[in-house]
Amino acid sequence: MVCFDPPSARRGSTGPIxxxxxxxxxxxxxxxxxxGNARGPAALSCGSMDAPESIITSPAHEGPxxxxxxxxxxxxxxxxxxxxxxxxxxxxxxxxVSLRVNxxxxxxxxxxxxxxxxxLVKILMSVVSPTRCEGTVLGMPVGHKPTFARVGYLPxxxxxxxxxxxxxxxxxxxxxxxxxRALRRERCDExxxxxxxxxxxxxxxxxYSKGMRQRIGLAQALMNDPDLIILDxxxxxxxxxxxxxxxxxxxxxxxxxxxxxVNSHLLSELELVCDRVAIMVKGRVTSQGTLDELTREGRKxxxxxxxxxxxxxxxxxxxxEVRARVVSLLLExxxxxxxxxxxxxxxxxxxxxxxNGVDLxxxxxxxxxxxxxxxxxxxxxxxxxxxxxxxxxxxxxRRSLExxxxxxxxDPTTGETMSVGAGGGDGDGGAGGKN
Amino acid sequence: MRQTxxxxxxxxxxxxxxKLFWISIVLSLLVVLIFxxxxxxxxxxxxxxxxxxxxxxxxxxxxxLFYKVLFxxxxxxxWLALGAVGLAVVSTASIMPDFLASGTxxxxxxxxxxxxxxxxxxxFAGLLFVVLQVTVFCVASMLVIGIRGKEWLPxxxxxxxxxxxxxxxxxxxxxLVGTITRSTIAAVMAAAGLWxxxxxxxxxxxxxxxxxxxxxxxxxxxxxDVETRRVQLDAETKRAGSGEAGAKNxxxxxxxxxxxxxSERDAEGxxxxxxxxxxxxxxxxxxxxxxxxxxxxxxLVEQAMISTAEMEGLFQSNNRDDGLEARGxxxxxxxREQEIDNRxxxxxxxxxxxxxxxxxxxxxxxxxxxxxxxxxxxxx
Numbered sequence: 019m020v021c022f023d024p025p026s027a028r029r030g031s032t033g034p035i036x037x038x039x040x041x042x043x044x045x046x047x048x049x050x051x052x053x054g055n056a057r058g059p060a061a062l063s064c065g066s067m068d069a070p071e072s073i074i075t076s077p078a079h080e081g082p083x084x085x086x087x088x089x090x091x092x093x094x095x096x097x098x099x100x101x102x103x104x105x106x107x108x109x110x111x112x113x114x115v116s117l118r119v120n121x122x123x124x125x126x127x128x129x130x131x132x133x134x135x136x137x138l139v140k141i142l143m144s145v146v147s148p149t150r151c152e153g154t155v156l157g158m159p160v161g162h163k164p165t166f167a168r169v170g171y172l173p174x175x176x177x178x179x180x181x182x183x184x185x186x187x188x189x190x191x192x193x194x195x196x197x198x199r200a201l202r203r204e205r206c207d208e209x210x211x212x213x214x215x216x217x218x219x220x221x222x223x224x225x226y227s228k229g230m231r232q233r234i235g236l237a238q239a240l241m242n243d244p245d246l247i248i249l250d251x252x253x254x255x256x257x258x259x260x261x262x263x264x265x266x267x268x269x270x271x272x273x274x275x276x277x278x279x280v281n282s283h284l285l286s287e288l289e290l291v292c293d294r295v296a297i298m299v300k301g302r303v304t305s306q307g308t309l310d311e312l313t314r315e316g317r318k319x320x321x322x323x324x325x326x327x328x329x330x331x332x333x334x335x336x337x338x339e340v341r342a343r344v345v346s347l348l349l350e351x352x353x354x355x356x357x358x359x360x361x362x363x364x365x366x367x368x369x370x371x372x373x374n375g376v377d378l379x380x381x382x383x384x385x386x387x388x389x390x391x392x393x394x395x396x397x398x399x400x401x402x403x404x405x406x407x408x409x410x411x412x413x414x415x416r417r418s419l420e421x422x423x424x425x426x427x428x429d430p431t432t433g434e435t436m437s438v439g440a441g442g443g444d445g446d447g448g449a450g451g452k453n
Numbered sequence: 454m455r456q457t458x459x460x461x462x463x464x465x466x467x468x469x470x471x472k473l474f475w476i477s478i479v480l481s482l483l484v485v486l487i488f489x490x491x492x493x494x495x496x497x498x499x500x501x502x503x504x505x506x507x508x509x510x511x512x513x514x515x516x517x518l519f520y521k522v523l524f525x526x527x528x529x530x531x532w533l534a535l536g537a538v539g540l541a542v543v544s545t546a547s548i549m550p551d552f553l554a555s556g557t558x559x560x561x562x563x564x565x566x567x568x569x570x571x572x573x574x575x576x577f578a579g580l581l582f583v584v585l586q587v588t589v590f591c592v593a594s595m596l597v598i599g600i601r602g603k604e605w606l607p608x609x610x611x612x613x614x615x616x617x618x619x620x621x622x623x624x625x626x627x628x629l630v631g632t633i634t635r636s637t638i639a640a641v642m643a644a645a646g647l648w649x650x651x652x653x654x655x656x657x658x659x660x661x662x663x664x665x666x667x668x669x670x671x672x673x674x675x676x677x678d679v680e681t682r683r684v685q686l687d688a689e690t691k692r693a694g695s696g697e698a699g700a701k702n703x704x705x706x707x708x709x710x711x712x713x714x715x716s717e718r719d720a721e722g723x724x725x726x727x728x729x730x731x732x733x734x735x736x737x738x739x740x741x742x743x744x745x746x747x748x749x750x751x752x753l754v755e756q757a758m759i760s761t762a763e764m765e766g767l768f769q770s771n772n773r774d775d776g777l778e779a780r781g782x783x784x785x786x787x788x789r790e791q792e793i794d795n796r797x798x799x800x801x802x803x804x805x806x807x808x809x810x811x812x813x814x815x816x817x818x819x820x821x822x823x824x825x826x827x828x829x830x831x832x833x
Binding site: 105140143144145146147163164165166167169171173174175176177178179181182186189190191193194195196198199238 | 455456458459460462463466467469470551554555556557558559560561562563564565566567830832833
């Protein structure tokens with residue numbers, strides 16, 4: 019792997035195909051180059067609340083129907099708009115959140131601590147009353163109690179009564195969800211086996227490890243065979259094997275046509291299972307869409323190289339000199355097709371340019387070509403090789419969920435990560451605003 | 454129904470894993486063993502196989518009445534009223550705070566059950582502690598008394614609803630405070646505080662009632678005295694006016710008049726004291742009106758089990774055959790006390806069920822309704 023000097027280069031990222039990428043060129047450079055303005059996290063938003071076509075053919079339609087009628091079966095699992103929550107008139111936890119979760123998909127909600135994720139989940143489960151909320155859960159108004167018979171829920175930091183055994187936990191909460199006794203027994207055995215807890219069924223919960231409690235928690239969320247499963251940090255405290263098993267369970271539920279709503283800090287976990295994600299920051303959904311949609315903008319080719327002769331690259335001046343030689347080489351061989359940006363900032367590590375409408379960021383030892391079209395990269399490689407530059411690697415890369423997340427929580431003006439939670443009386447933050 | 458049953462079963466599991474629950478059961482059975490050890494025959498009390506000759510024997514108290522008094526006064530009045538209820542207050546205080554703990558309450562709220570129903574079911578399930586305790590105690594007592602004393606007293610089972618009701622008054626405040634603060638300590642303090650304040654007010658009530666009755670008797674006597682002296686003065690004045698032989702002279706009439714005035718002043722004084730006591734008593738009664746009457750409620754067990762005739766017979770039997778000297782002492786000093794006792798007992802017995810249970814239930818209703826409202830509206 020080639021090491022970059024720029025600070026941003028230190029944040030290497032892993033793409034969905036598992037390739038470790040030395041792709042440190044931040045998107046904001048290119049964005050600035052195109053628009054001339056800094057763009058905030060909101061610029062990531064896909065914005066579309068419309069259901070994709072897939073909902074029409076969602077496996078959910080082949081799944082179990084409910085007593086609430088066909089309308090609710092056809093409706094999305096969650097469709098809420100303008101959700102607001104003001105805790106005791108002080109803390110603005112949610113500021114008009116709108117999102118939609120379709121049946122037969124796994125939806126991930128990301129956000130820093132105190133962003134309002136748990137508050138949103140609690141509103142959906144009527145644990146917290148919203149200041150304002152429009153929309154439906156499984157086709158019924160948010161907070162409609164009978165609907166909860168078809169919803170499975172695992173809260174964050176849940177605490178089961180310690181005097182109950184794992185099997186009793188499943189039985190008790192399923193009974194509260196109105197599951198008939200015979201069915202409870204049947205599903206209890208199945209689910210204990212599914213989460214690998216059959217040997218601990220009759221042991222009291224107080225003897226369980228955190229990971230075991232999570233497993234039992236997941237099982238209790240599935241006891242009523244729900245159409246919608248809402249999990250708040252389901253892999254918290256679970257070992258890697260357990261996480262893999264939980265992912266399998268979630269994917270299985272998806273196959274069965276269930277909607278799974280996962281609230282998690284573990285971006286890599288979400289990336290592995292989620293069909294769509296939303297990023298929430300300070301009580302607002304800043305971006306929402308499929309992983310493909312959200313990461314599309316960042317797709318690019320990365321070329322790393324070195325100059326034929328030994329040139330010093332220790333100081334900024336030396337690096338700037340090498341970079342200038344690369345740019346002049348490209349100008350020499352590509353001619354008028356290359357348009358370097360008129361002027362770089364004094365401390366800028368990259369030279370921005372465009373080649374036939376494709377954005378480039380040129381460093382002294384690497385270059386980002388913002389296109390996945392391999393043909394567009396060839397002239398650049400040719401030009402470099404003609405100039406005697408040694409090509410060390412060429413690879414495709416795309417933004418990871420972590421990149422998306424970090425951009426969402428980074429203040430575009432200061433470049434600093436936004437503070438946790440509400441931050442004052444007018445801020446947000448579910449945790450800070452609880453009664 | 455399925456959800457209610459689930460909550461009841463869960464509450465039983467919750468209670469049965471608490472050590473205090475089993476400690477309380479064991480203590481209850483010890484008390485029952487004491488009942489088993491006690492008996493009565495024509496010579497006195499029997500402890501295990503040993504006769505202890507005593508004034509109290511079957512010639513004074515029937516075997517049935519002996520066991521009824523033993524159960525009502527010692528079993529209910531001491532053990533259940535103080536021991537079992539005290540343990541229950543401590544043991545059940547954590548039910549609501551535990552239920553409302555973050556991470557626990559969400560699991561129950563996100564179910565197809567209305568919040569108010571969930572809360573009320575939890576509330577009533579919390580009373581299981583006392584229901585189970587008292588049931589075990591009463592059934593065991595009934596069996597032991599039946600086998601040991603050959604007296605089958607199904608009336609003992611009345612203690613189950615009555616003691617549960619008395620406990621529920623304290624429990625309702627414990628639940629309200631536990632719901633507001635989510636603190637077990639605060640809930641225990643509130644219930645214990647209510648118990649203490651209620652007990653103090655009940656004691657003050659009885660003391661002031663007795664004082665008032667005593668004062669009333671004094672006042673009645675003083676008025677009688679005034680009346681007697683006035684009649685005497687009027688008669689003597691008439692006789693002196695008619696010049697009848699042996700009539701009082703001027704000086705003697707003046708003395709009679711002074712005695713009458715002194716008696717009137719005494720009566721006035723008694724009247725003032727009586728008004729004073731009445732005022733304080735009314736204040737205490739007003740305070741008691743809004744608070745639960747745990748003591749009086751528990752006393753209903755005795756009232757239900759032992760008839761007035763049996764009770765009066767018991768008091769009379771206590772006062773007989775105890776010697777000439779004692780009868781003379783009672784004649785001199787005890788008549789007034791006896792009168793005060795009788796009137797106090799009657800006054801207490803005259804207090805209606807509506808006053809005892811009705812107002813207590815209103816207190817409980819207020820506490821539970823407020824707690825339910827808070828629970829239903831709160832964000833967790």
